[in-house]
Amino acid sequence: MPMRKCKTVMEELDRIQDGDATRMERIRFAMHLAMCEHCARYVRQYEAVRNALGQVDKDLLPDDFEEVMGQILDKVLKPEP
Ligand SMILES: [Zn+2]
Structure with a gap:
């Protein structure tokens, strides 16, 4: 599976945050x-x-978003040796 371009991913971030x-x-x-x-x-x-702006709308995110993101960020921050 080819790596998706970061620019494309960041464009999707806007769509995700907009709920689209x-x-x-x-x-x-x-x-x-x-x-x-x-x-x-x-x-x-x-x-x-x-978060600082207090505009996070958790209704836009999947129910397991925080759990999944936490696992992903753990891997990013603490890569396997
Ligand atoms: Zn990227």
Whole structure:
């Protein structure tokens, strides 16, 4: 499976945040973050800004989003030796 371009993934981030993304798009997005530290870091910063602004709408996210993202970020932050 070819690596998706970061630019494409970041465009999907806007769709996800707007609630326009399909579940499959969200899954592909999460899979890219699992493989791409650059995008994972970007999203963390993005989410930190949104949290600071108090505009996070959890209704836009899948029920297991936080759990899945936590597992992904653990892998990104603590790669297997
Ligand atoms: Zn990327």
